[in-house]
C-alpha cells in the first residue's frame with residue numbers, strides 16, 4: 001500500500017446487506033406510490049376532478065399494494081435468519097442509555113452541537129419505537145386493504161366489517177404519514193448530524209467507523225471487535241481489506257499516525 005493511500009484510508013462497517021436494502025427500497029417506493037394513489041381514493045374532490053386518472057390510480061393502488069405485501073414475504077423466505085435478526089435487534093431490553101437517549105432526543109434535535117447523546121446499540125431506542133410503529137402500521141394497512149379489496153370482490157364482508165377496516169386504513173395512513181416524514185427527515189440525512197445516512201439504505205449499506213461510533217457506539221465497538229463486517233477502503237473508495245485483516249491494518253494505520261504526532265505541551 002502506498003503512503004498516499006494510507007493517508008486517506010478508512011474503516012467502514014457493512015451495516016445493511018444487499019437483500020435488506022432491496023427489500024427496504026421496494027417497500028419505501030411502494031409506500032410513497034400508495035400514498036399518492038391513495039389520495040385519489042381518500043379525497044372525493046380529486047376523484048371527481050380527474051375521473052380517468054383516478055381509475056388508473058385505483059388499479060395501480062391494488063397492484064402496488066400486492067408488491068408491498070409480497071416483497072417482505074419473499075425476502076423472509078429467502079432469509080429466515082434475517083427475520084430473526086430483525087426481531088432480535090428491535091425487541092431488546094431498554095438500558096439506562098436507551099432511556100437517557102429518549103429524554104435527550106428533543107433537546108438534541110433543537111441543538112445537536114451542545115447535547116451529548118449516550119452510546120446506542122444496533123438500533124437506537126427511539127428508532128426501535130418509530131420503525132416498529134411503521135412496520136405495524138404497514139401490516140395493518142395491508143390487512144385492512146386486502147379485506148376491503150377481496151371482501152367486495154371475491155367474498156362479501158358485512159357493512160360493519162368494511163367500515164371498521166376503512167377506519168383502520170385511514171387512521172394507519174395518518175399515523176404513517178407522520179412517522180414516514182420523520183423517518184425520511186432523519187434517514188435521508190436532512191438533519192445535519194445524520195448527513196450521509198441515506199447511503200445505508202439507498203447506497204452501499206456501509207457506515208464509516210467514525211459515524212458508526214457516533215450513532216451506535218455499543219454496536220460499532222462490538223462489530224470492530226468481531227471484525228467480520230469491517231472493510232478498509234483506500235482513497236479511491238476501493239476495498240483493500242476485509243474482516244480481521246481490515247481491523248488489523250486499520251489499527252496499524254492509527255498507531256502509525258499516533259507515532260507521528262508530537263506530544264502536546266503541558267498547560
Ligand code: HEM
Pocket residue numbers: 015020024027028029031032086123131134135138180183184187188197198199200201202
Ligand atoms: C424514501 C424515503 C426513505 C429513506 C430515505 C429511508 C432511509 C432509511 C435508512 C437510512 C435506514 C437505515 C437506518 C439504520 O441503519 O439505522 C432505514 C431503515 C428502515 N426504514 Fe426507511 N427510508 C425511507 C422510507 C421508508 C418507508 C416508506 C418505510 C416503511 C413504511 C421504511 C421503513 C424502514 C424500516 C422498517 C427500517 C429498519 C430496517 C432494518 O433495520 O433492517 N423506510 N430507512
